[in-house]
Amino acid sequence: MNDFDLLLMRFLIASLGCCAAGFSVWALSSLLRRYLPALAAQRSLWLLGQLTVLATFALILLPHSERVRLIPPLEAATETVTQYIAPPKAPALPTTTAEEARQAGESADARAWQLSVAQAWLCVYLIGLAWSICSVWRAQLMLNRLAQTGTGACATEGMKANDASGMRAAVIEVDAPISPMLLGLFRPRLLLPRHLGGFDKLQREMILEHELTHLRRHDLQWMAAGMLLQTLLWFNPFMRLLRANLCWAQELGCDRDVLRGRPASQRKAYAAALVAQLKLQHLAPQGALSFGSIDPNTLTERVSLIRSPGDARRAIWARAATAAALAAIAIGNFALQPALAWSVSPSAQSMAALNCTTFVDAASGKALLREGDCAARITPVSTFNIAVSLMGYDSGFLKDQHAPLLPYRAEYKAWNKEWRRDMDPSQWISYSAVWYAQQVTQHIGRERFERYVQEFGYGNRDTSGDKDKANGLTWAWIGSSMQISADEQTAFLCKLVRHELPVSPYAHEQTAHLLKLKDLPNGWQVFGKTGTGAPLGPDGKDDYSRSYGWFVGWATNGQRTIVFARLAQDERLIEGAAGPRLKEAFLRGLPAQLAKL
Template identity: 50%
Template sequence: MSALDQLAIRFLFASAGCLAAGLAVWSAAWLARRALPALGMQRSTWLLGQAAITVTFLLLLMPPARQANMQPVFEVDVSAAAAILPVPDVAPETVAGMLAAAVDGHSPLAWLAWAWVLVYTLGLAWMLGRLWRGQRTLNRLMRAGARQPGASGPGIVEVDAPIPPMLVGPFKPRLLLPLSLRDIDPLQRELIVAHELTHWRRGDLWWLTVGAMLQALCWFNPAMRLLREKLSWAQELGCDRDVLRGRPPRERRAYAAALVAQLRMQHHGVNGALAFGGVSPDTLAARVELIRAPGAARHAALARGAGLAILALAFAGNLALQPALAWSSHPKTLDCTLMLDAASGARLVEQGDCGVRATPASTFNIVVSLMGYDAGILVDAHTPALPFKKGYIDWLPAWRTTTDPTGWIRNSTVWYAQQVTSRLGVDGLQSYLQRFDYGNRDLSGGVTDAWIGSSLQISAQEQAAFLRKVVNRELGLTAQAYDTTATLLRLPTLPNGWDVYAKTGTAVLEPPAGTTEPPRSYGWFVGWAVKDGRTVVFTRLTLDRQHPERAAGPLLKEAFLRELPSRLDAL
């Protein structure tokens, strides 16, 4: 499975999480508004509700490394004792492929994810196009209208069209008025204009714009449309309240009459535009009732505080659920077996999720060996022998001694590999990874740690492709680099006469805090087998429940070597 497939599936899951967040936020706001009606009159309630849903959507799009914790486990690769020792936590930069471990690259879920990406793209384009068409219509009306001189504030444009008075913006606000407005009572006309100017003073155009952009981003979520409608409703009520504050009953009645007159004069609205204007028949009765009974709009401060608290709880609840949901969406096991003919590249065996990327762990020592011998840092199978120094990683007794290349590969001595990569430097190491086309080639985790449960990731398919280049000597390295690396990797000959060259790797994947899932362990066993001039490359990768007494890599090696003779004979 490609990285793009993984991203598409993550996008599908993020969209589902966005829908769940929308349901939670809308339900919380609806219940709170029943207990405290004034809550619905606060524009912050509805805009923050939209923001909470959108942030949840974006957080779920982040790499799953934010939802899981990877710990490296190093094994002594000998059959007698491959023990897992406690190690410090390593905070990874990425754990790419975790989400994709749930599916095979050819599964229906991958096709569904890409279908949803297409639908989402079309829907987003439609929403943005709707906004663009609305703004273009308003621009045409303003160009056709007559500009009126006025004081500071939005410019006034009068137009001979059956439209409601509206404030257009937000970057260059204009007050667009129909000529028919001159025919109504002067007091009513004054109040209508005051209402639109109040929108400008309150900054409602910016609130409207942000709400429209958030709705466009999450256009598929019904809660976003409902929240934006409530935002517009709260903004209208806020303007009514500010315009009428301190006015006598006669002017309040004139204001209600102005709303009715405005409803009668408007024949056409401008859909999708970033503008305030028009009176909705569905909300007119409620607005008039609030004008007549202003006491219903009290407790604004209490409502605002309650709204913020409710939305914060709903948002936090959504985020708290995401790690557990993300973890439970993964399978209990991940298993890949891939075998290629080294000469032709033909896939002889492919079983499981071989496109999933994971940390290479100790299998990266194959790369370090090739680079070290090619660069002249390593000399032969026993040179250089580097002394152990205080401060080196010393979790295993076999690491606390002078080590040569043979001992390094046999014991997976971390500090020895780190000495080689440190001498190569970031530029040298990056250059080799680019030449090798090794996994995601990401060294952001550091030249001494990137391959240890950190930023560097590779799939079984990519491992096999890399190893095929190794056995075919297609990497542009010295002959000694290939020869000595093969010497270090050589295992006992199989009973049926195949010579095997391979390396293990292990890394433990801890579940997120607060879950009851047990730790699981990545196990790698990769290499090639040679007999009678034929070479077969193989990669094995598993993600299974951790066995505290044994490392996953050596366990996988033992199991695969038992079945490898019969597999090779069947090819």
């Protein structure tokens, strides 16, 4: 999968994840609303609920950490242990059995099917988004045309009082059977139906005050924010329900402010005006704040709250309790996000183990065998020591297989006890000591190090290191910015064996000496380097049950040279480092495989 395909898969999972979050938020809010009725008038909580759902969507969609760290157990030290461990049931080379080929085909078909679903969903989402935007736009055009048919109205005393506080809105009377409504995010207008003249004077004043209270509270901006969130996640039914409750809370909030301190008789008149207005209006506006923005199903509840307002102290308690609960949901979704996104991680493509075997003819560059996810990039870990060796010999810092002998220092990061000793180049390659490689790159310097990586064409060539840590010179290849695929490993090694890298012939020769392994029974000489790493699990820690193992190198018989790269990921926790285990299994099947090639 390329980066765009991975983004499509994350988008599909993010869509499913935000629907699950929407259900959680809606269930929570409904529960709290039942036992804490004062919650209904808290507009901030409903908007916060929408934001929680959107945050879940964003957390899953955004690229997350692909860092793969070096496994603490020393690779070379485990080689003797693996001799006593039963070899894995799967053969070293995935092409040796028809069953494995069938499983690989099924895995590829499953990924292709998942990608097709993700592509189809993106098309559906874009069509639905366009439809939602058009619906909102049509509603606004309808309201604007309605306002254009009206005539200006004289300001009431209530309006003048609000003008004095700096809150102004053009007042327009229309003949349409609508509810008094406030519209216009940047140019507020108050639409009043002519039938409002048949209401009692006190009722008209309170209705006008209701709409102007919306203006003072900036409810138009709140409504626009809720509508924007609903439009972006139009497919999530719970976003629509949460926005409807946001509008409901805005109306109850205005009722509370208008009726604060008023006697029961005026409350009764206000409720009567609400019932009368509901009977007269025919238009349910979208994109406006309406005095009659209710339906018959919620009329009884609103009238009840108008007559008997909730306790302010209980409202504060409701706000605090709901904010805490929503925070818990957001944290829970954040914790779940890495687990959901695991299946589309570039370093772990899916919960199926990453697996690749590739053989390439060094002279022609032709692929002789290529099976698995050979284009997937992950950290090179200790296999990058091949490149570091070339740099070290070319720069003159490394002399031969046993010089220089670098002294170990206590301040070096050496989590394996075998590293806590003085080392020469041959011991460094054997033990994969990170601190030795870091001494080489530090001697080379940042500028020259970056130039080597660029000229080698090594992987993604990213030497920046961890974000905001400026440690690329010493950590870029250890579960950090530098990534490489099996295809790119073989391309780099082909240049190495053909002596085509921009380093001295001596650097090529000495590096080959360091990588020399045992000869095979059929006359082939093998050169190679292992690498071991572990991806970050859902808890943010190294997941050793999903360890990666690299084994890259080449084999030559004097007449022909074949470059290889083997990458495999464990599906369970296995004793011993993954790289050496993979190497031993690979070498057992290598003679037979070379005979076929």
